[in-house]
Amino acid sequence: MLHAIWAGGRLASWAEDGTLPFITHSRAEVRDHPFAVPAAESVVLLLPSSARGPVPSPELGADVTVRNPRLARWRVPIMPYAPEGIDAIPGPSVRYFGIVGDFARDLVRRGRILPWLATDEARWRPVLTGADAARFRELAEAMPPVCRAVEEEGRSSEVLLGALTELVDSTARKAFPERLIGAYRPGRKSALADRWLLALTDANPRLDEVEPVEAFYLSRALNGWFEAAQGLGGPVVVEFRLVEPEADGQWLVEFGLRSADEPDLRATAAEVWAGAEFPGVSDPQELLRAGLRRAVRLYPDLDRALRMRRPDRLAVDTRGAFAFLRHSAPLLEAAGYGVVLPSWVGRTRLGLKMTTRSRPGPPNLGLRELVDFRMDLAVGDQVIDEAELAELARLKVPLVRVRGEWVELDDRQLKAALRAVEDRRVVELTVGDVIREVVLGGAEELPLVEVDADGLLGDLLSGETERRLRPVPTPATLNGVLRPYQERGLAWLGFLSGLGLGGILADDMGLGKTIITLSLMLAEREDGATPPATLLVCPMSLINNWQKEAARFAPSLRVYIHHGGSRHRNAELADAIRAADLVITTYGTALRDLPSLARQGWERVVCDEAQAIKNSATRQAQAVRQIRARTKLALTGTPVENHLSELWSIMEFCNPGLLGPARAFRTRYQDPIESRRDDNAMRGLRRATGPFVLRRLKTDKTIISDLPDKLEMKVWCTLTPEQARLYQAVVADMMGRIESSEGIERRGNVLATMTRLKQVCNHPAHLLKDGSRLDGRSGKLARLEEMAEEILEEGDKALVFTQYAEFGTMLQPYLESKLDRPVLWLHGGLSKRRRDELVERFQRDDEPMIFLLSLKAAGVGLNLTAANHVVHIDRWWNPAVENQATDRAFRIGQTRNVQVRKFICVGTLEERVDEMIERKLALAESVVGGGEDWLADLSADQLRDLFRLSPEAVR
Structure with missing residues (x-):
C-alpha cells in the first residue's frame, strides 16, 4: 500500500502507516522504518506505533489491535512517485x-x-x-x-x-x-x-x-x-449600497460592513466611524478603510470619497448611478464585495404590451380567424403615451423616472421605442400572426412584457389553460375513471382540438397519456358523432400496448393495425381507414407507405414517443409532417433530451411554422439558452411554447397524491487494479487515434473509446471478450452482488438495466448461481411470446427475484410495478432514456417507494459525464418543465480531461 505525505515539495512514500488520532509522541531516538524501501533521501515521520513497531495501515486489512498506541519517530525514505512505474495501490x-x-x-x-x-x-x-x-x-x-x-x-x-x-x-x-x-x-x-x-x-x-x-x-x-x-475572502465584507434620490436628485452609494455568513448582520460606514463594534472583527475601521482602498481599481469614482478622512458615502448624478449599476457593481460583486441595489433593478424596464380583442360574433378560434391587434409601450404594467416618450427622448439620460418607476433606458431602446410609436395603431391580424408575435417576443432591446387578450385566445395565451378550463368528466364509454389531473388534461386537449391547434402532451411516464388520448377520441364520438379516424404513429414495440389499452379502456373504438407484410394497400387501405376510429402504425411503416397515408383525410395524427421525430432532418420526421390532418398531437415524456432544436422539431410537427424557421429559432432561443443560460430567452421560449405544451410530473403531489416517492441515489464504485490498467491502456491507445483522425472517422473513434472505457468500468471480461471468470475482478460487479443480496433478503424485486446485451448475457448465469435466486434476462433477441412470459412471471410470482433487462429492448412499453428497486449498472448517458427505463417500475399501479440506483465509477469518465448529465437535465427542465453522440464533438483537450483516470478511481 503506497502512501504519501507532502514534505518540502516532495512526496514521502513508505510501505505502511496509520492515522494520527493520538495524544502524545515519543522524543526517543529516530529509528528506521522496518518496511522501508531503499532510497537516497529520507524524512522523519511521527507514526502511530506499538512497542514492536509502526501500526499497519488500516487499508492493508491487517487484523492488528493496539490498545495504547503512541506516536513514534521513524525515518521513512523519500522516492519519486510515478504511477506508471510502480505496481502499487495508492x-x-x-x-x-x-x-x-x-x-x-x-x-x-x-x-x-x-x-x-x-x-x-x-x-x-x-x-x-x-x-x-x-x-x-x-x-x-x-x-x-x-x-x-x-x-x-x-x-x-x-x-x-x-x-x-x-x-x-x-x-x-x-x-x-x-x-x-x-x-x-x-x-x-x-x-x-x-x-x-x-x-x-x-x-x-x-x-x-x-x-x-x-x-x-x-x-x-x-x-x-x-x-x-x-483580502476579500474573509467572514466580513465591505458593502456598497445604491440609494435612489429623493427630492434633491442626488443618488448615493453608501458604504458599510456585512457578515458573509449572516447577511442581515451589517453596519453602515457612519456607524463604524462612530466606534461601533462588529462581531468577529478586531478593528472594523481598518477593515473598512482597507476594503475601500482595494475597491478603487474596480470603482474609480470611489477615489473622490477616499479624499475624506472618514468616507461613508459617495454622491453621484444619474449618469454616475447608471455607470455604477451597469459596470462597477458587477465587478465589485464578482470580486467578493457586497452589493445592494434597488428592488426595481432588473425588474422594471421599458417594453411592449400587446392587446388583442375578439371580433363580434359567436366564439370561434382558428389560426386564420381575425382579431383586433394593438402594440403599446409599457413600463411595468403601465402604458406610456407619445408625449411621455418624447420627454424621455429629450432628457437623454440612461436612468429615468416614469410614473414613479425608475427605468434603465439606453440609446438602442429609445430608438426602438420611437419606431414602435410610429407603427402603433389598431390593425387586424389573424390568430396565427398574433401567436407568432408572441413567439417573436418583441426585439432584443424592446421585449414583449405583457399580453392582454380576451376570449378563447386569452385562455390560450395565458399559459394556464389547463388550470383555467373546467375538467371534462370521464366519457361514459370509457371503461374506467379518470383522475382529476387526467380530466384537466382531457379538457386541455379538447380545447386545442376545437381551435384546430396541435399540442404536446408531455406528462411524465406513467401518468396516463394513453388513456387521456383514448378518452379524447371517445369524447368526440359522444352523441353519435363520427369524426374521421385518428392515425397513431408509434415505435413497433408499443403497437401491442396501444391495441391492448384500447381494448381495455375504449372497447367501443374500432381499431385497425396497419403494420406487417399483410397490411392493406390502395383501395383496401382506404376502406379499412373509413371503417376505423383508430389506425395504429409504426414510424417505419409510415415512411414506407407515406403516399397512401398522406392521401387520406385524418381527424388527427398522434405521434407517441415523439422523441422519435426530435431530429427534423430525418426521413421519418419529414414523413409524419407531410401527413395532413385537422390537428396533430405529440405524446412524449421528454420533449427535450439533448438540445432545444428537438423541441422545435416536435412543435413543427404539431403546429407547422408557429415557431418560425429553424435558423431563427436557433438564433433567438437555442444559442442564448444553451450557451449562456439567458434568462430572457428562457422566459420568451416558455411564453411562446407554454400554450401548446402540457407538462405534469409524478413527483408533484398536487397532480397525483397516491403515487409513492421515487428515491434516486448514485452508487459510487471503484476500479480494481486490473480495471485501472486496462482503462489507462485504452486511453493511451485511443487518444492517439482520435488526434490523428478527422470528421466522421474522429467521431467514430471518440464513440468507440467511450464504449471501451464503459466496458472496462463494467468488467475486464466485457472488454476482452475472452470468456474469463467474473468473480473478484470488478468493483461494479462486487457492489451489484452486495446490493442484490440485500434486496432479495428483504423479500423485494429489482430491475437491473444494462445497455449491453453481451454484458447481460454474461451476468445472468453468474448472478443466478451467486444469489441462488431466479435472475430473468430480457433482451432484443427474444420472441414476443418469451418476453411476455418473462414479464408475466416477474409480475405474478411472489418469490423475490432480479430482472436483468437490456435498456434498448425494455426501456419503453413495459409495466413492471412488482419491482420497487431499479439499478442502472451502466449509464446510457441520456437522462430521458434512463428515466423511461426507471418508469417501468415507477408508474401508476406502484404502491411502494421506488429506490433508483445509478452506478458510477469514481474518478473515471463515468463521474465526469454524470456531471454533464446534470447540466443537460437542468436545461431540459428549465424550458418545458440518445445516447452519447452529444459528447463526440468535444475538443482533444476536453476529451483527455474526460477520459483521464483520477487517483481515487482505484480501491
Missing part, C-alpha cells in the same frame, strides 16, 4: 494529493494565481477567495492525518497550502512554456525584476545574487498585489 494520502493536484490545475486554468518572490526564487501561488477559499477549507478538513506526519509540519491548512502552492507553481510553468516577455534575455547584472520575470517560466526558479534592497521593494509590491486580490 493509499488515501496519495489519492488525496491527486485531488489537490486537480484543484491546482483548475486554479491555473481560471487564472486564480499570482507571481511572488520567495526569498531567492520566482514562484507562483494560488489566490483563494470566495468558492475557492471554501473548497480549500473543505480539503483541509478532509486531509488524512498521515499527510501531516512530518515532524516540522503543522496544521492541515498549513500542509495543504504548502502542497497546493508547489503544485500550482509546477502547473503554471507548464501552462506558460514561453517567456512572459519577448525582449532581450536579462543577464546576471540585470535588474532583479527582469530576472524574476524570466524565472517565472524557467525550469529553474532560483535567482542568483539577489540584492536585499531590490528584493525588499519587489516583494513589497508583489505582496501588496496579492493582498489586494486575497
Whole structure:
C-alpha cells in the first residue's frame, strides 16, 4: 500500500502507516522504518506505533489491535512517485494529493494565481477567495492525518497550502512554456525584476545574487498585489449600497460592513466611524478603510470619497448611478464585495404590451380567424403615451423616472421605442400572426412584457389553460375513471382540438397519456358523432400496448393495425381507414407507405414517443409532417433530451411554422439558452411554447397524491487494479487515434473509446471478450452482488438495466448461481411470446427475484410495478432514456417507494459525464418543465480531461 505525505515539495512514500488520532509522541531516538524501501533521501515521520513497531495501515486489512498506541519517530525514505512505474495501490494520502493536484490545475486554468518572490526564487501561488477559499477549507478538513506526519509540519491548512502552492507553481510553468516577455534575455547584472520575470517560466526558479534592497521593494509590491486580490475572502465584507434620490436628485452609494455568513448582520460606514463594534472583527475601521482602498481599481469614482478622512458615502448624478449599476457593481460583486441595489433593478424596464380583442360574433378560434391587434409601450404594467416618450427622448439620460418607476433606458431602446410609436395603431391580424408575435417576443432591446387578450385566445395565451378550463368528466364509454389531473388534461386537449391547434402532451411516464388520448377520441364520438379516424404513429414495440389499452379502456373504438407484410394497400387501405376510429402504425411503416397515408383525410395524427421525430432532418420526421390532418398531437415524456432544436422539431410537427424557421429559432432561443443560460430567452421560449405544451410530473403531489416517492441515489464504485490498467491502456491507445483522425472517422473513434472505457468500468471480461471468470475482478460487479443480496433478503424485486446485451448475457448465469435466486434476462433477441412470459412471471410470482433487462429492448412499453428497486449498472448517458427505463417500475399501479440506483465509477469518465448529465437535465427542465453522440464533438483537450483516470478511481 503506497502512501504519501507532502514534505518540502516532495512526496514521502513508505510501505505502511496509520492515522494520527493520538495524544502524545515519543522524543526517543529516530529509528528506521522496518518496511522501508531503499532510497537516497529520507524524512522523519511521527507514526502511530506499538512497542514492536509502526501500526499497519488500516487499508492493508491487517487484523492488528493496539490498545495504547503512541506516536513514534521513524525515518521513512523519500522516492519519486510515478504511477506508471510502480505496481502499487495508492493509499488515501496519495489519492488525496491527486485531488489537490486537480484543484491546482483548475486554479491555473481560471487564472486564480499570482507571481511572488520567495526569498531567492520566482514562484507562483494560488489566490483563494470566495468558492475557492471554501473548497480549500473543505480539503483541509478532509486531509488524512498521515499527510501531516512530518515532524516540522503543522496544521492541515498549513500542509495543504504548502502542497497546493508547489503544485500550482509546477502547473503554471507548464501552462506558460514561453517567456512572459519577448525582449532581450536579462543577464546576471540585470535588474532583479527582469530576472524574476524570466524565472517565472524557467525550469529553474532560483535567482542568483539577489540584492536585499531590490528584493525588499519587489516583494513589497508583489505582496501588496496579492493582498489586494486575497483580502476579500474573509467572514466580513465591505458593502456598497445604491440609494435612489429623493427630492434633491442626488443618488448615493453608501458604504458599510456585512457578515458573509449572516447577511442581515451589517453596519453602515457612519456607524463604524462612530466606534461601533462588529462581531468577529478586531478593528472594523481598518477593515473598512482597507476594503475601500482595494475597491478603487474596480470603482474609480470611489477615489473622490477616499479624499475624506472618514468616507461613508459617495454622491453621484444619474449618469454616475447608471455607470455604477451597469459596470462597477458587477465587478465589485464578482470580486467578493457586497452589493445592494434597488428592488426595481432588473425588474422594471421599458417594453411592449400587446392587446388583442375578439371580433363580434359567436366564439370561434382558428389560426386564420381575425382579431383586433394593438402594440403599446409599457413600463411595468403601465402604458406610456407619445408625449411621455418624447420627454424621455429629450432628457437623454440612461436612468429615468416614469410614473414613479425608475427605468434603465439606453440609446438602442429609445430608438426602438420611437419606431414602435410610429407603427402603433389598431390593425387586424389573424390568430396565427398574433401567436407568432408572441413567439417573436418583441426585439432584443424592446421585449414583449405583457399580453392582454380576451376570449378563447386569452385562455390560450395565458399559459394556464389547463388550470383555467373546467375538467371534462370521464366519457361514459370509457371503461374506467379518470383522475382529476387526467380530466384537466382531457379538457386541455379538447380545447386545442376545437381551435384546430396541435399540442404536446408531455406528462411524465406513467401518468396516463394513453388513456387521456383514448378518452379524447371517445369524447368526440359522444352523441353519435363520427369524426374521421385518428392515425397513431408509434415505435413497433408499443403497437401491442396501444391495441391492448384500447381494448381495455375504449372497447367501443374500432381499431385497425396497419403494420406487417399483410397490411392493406390502395383501395383496401382506404376502406379499412373509413371503417376505423383508430389506425395504429409504426414510424417505419409510415415512411414506407407515406403516399397512401398522406392521401387520406385524418381527424388527427398522434405521434407517441415523439422523441422519435426530435431530429427534423430525418426521413421519418419529414414523413409524419407531410401527413395532413385537422390537428396533430405529440405524446412524449421528454420533449427535450439533448438540445432545444428537438423541441422545435416536435412543435413543427404539431403546429407547422408557429415557431418560425429553424435558423431563427436557433438564433433567438437555442444559442442564448444553451450557451449562456439567458434568462430572457428562457422566459420568451416558455411564453411562446407554454400554450401548446402540457407538462405534469409524478413527483408533484398536487397532480397525483397516491403515487409513492421515487428515491434516486448514485452508487459510487471503484476500479480494481486490473480495471485501472486496462482503462489507462485504452486511453493511451485511443487518444492517439482520435488526434490523428478527422470528421466522421474522429467521431467514430471518440464513440468507440467511450464504449471501451464503459466496458472496462463494467468488467475486464466485457472488454476482452475472452470468456474469463467474473468473480473478484470488478468493483461494479462486487457492489451489484452486495446490493442484490440485500434486496432479495428483504423479500423485494429489482430491475437491473444494462445497455449491453453481451454484458447481460454474461451476468445472468453468474448472478443466478451467486444469489441462488431466479435472475430473468430480457433482451432484443427474444420472441414476443418469451418476453411476455418473462414479464408475466416477474409480475405474478411472489418469490423475490432480479430482472436483468437490456435498456434498448425494455426501456419503453413495459409495466413492471412488482419491482420497487431499479439499478442502472451502466449509464446510457441520456437522462430521458434512463428515466423511461426507471418508469417501468415507477408508474401508476406502484404502491411502494421506488429506490433508483445509478452506478458510477469514481474518478473515471463515468463521474465526469454524470456531471454533464446534470447540466443537460437542468436545461431540459428549465424550458418545458440518445445516447452519447452529444459528447463526440468535444475538443482533444476536453476529451483527455474526460477520459483521464483520477487517483481515487482505484480501491
